[in-house]
Amino acid sequence: VIERMITKEIKIGNIKIGNNNPIAIQSMTTTKTSDILATTNQILDLEQIGCEIIRVAIPDMESANAIKEIKKNIHIPLVADIHFDYKLALKAIEMGIDKVRLNPGNISDENKIKEVVDELKRAQIPIRIGVNSGSVEKDILLKHGGHPTPDALIESALRHVRIVEKFGYDNIVISMKSSNAIATIESYKKMSKLVNYPLHLGITEAGTEFKGTILSSIGIGNILLDGIGDTFRVSLTGDPKLEIPVAKGILESLDIRRFGPRIVSCPTCGRCNIALANIAIEVEKRVSNINKNLTIAIMGCAVNGPGEAKEADIGIAGGLNEAILFKKGEIIKKLKNDEIVEVLVREVENW
């Protein structure tokens, strides 16, 4: 069991992160935020599959103004991603945003920063300081040999954090995303010893679905394994809907959260005489939304099959064009090839 680092509890709309709250899954829309209908629809699709906090880009006033209308039709907290322009932050807060991602050090005028922090304070909205390896300040880069090293990322993040604290506010979340997994891991591990603020994890620009999934799983997984991280986003190039199953998979792989039954299935080999791959894929698809904490074993033959199937809550071990059904370690009956999927799904439904 992973021992969580306990951080300050922060409220983002109707969700709490930090402390002992569940590690929340985030994503970001790819639509133009000013296109209210497209953005709302994308968020509703993401909610359906388990996205818990959603961020939208706010590059202009039209986008900031769209927040109010978008919020009316969605059910998860909305985060505004803002760079440089303090007026966009003020407008986003006015429109009822649930959290602002903004690096105050990028706003040159201290009075303007104070105005934003005062409004955040008044509305009790958290701010995420989000440092990326691609946008570390020049003077900090110079100090660290010209590269966004973990220490450079930390120094940059803390510089922004201190500005917010200076104006008397500590409703803060921090992220330090690098496209380099090793640098990201080191940054978070060091940072977790320096602050008590919740940490939002991610590997930025992780890439397309396949390689980005691997990079994010290793990077984010490694940090979570140390008990660090209160929320995270898997960043993949493409439809944001790709990100949610990966995020859920990371949490399930580490036994941190569970979103449906766990499926143990063998890779098959020359001993397998049933269509095991199809059976496993079909069962996984059909039970993925059944929120029950049980393990299903789908094994190809009698070598490891009965052993795994007995350890699981429900399981099958393949034979010659048939399979044996096990429940809680007991042999229940023989199943014909074409009834395996239906029986397993029914067993899960009735569990």
Ligand code: SF4
């Ligand atoms: S359970 Fe049987 S079929 Fe599956 S990989 Fe092991 S030996 Fe092969």
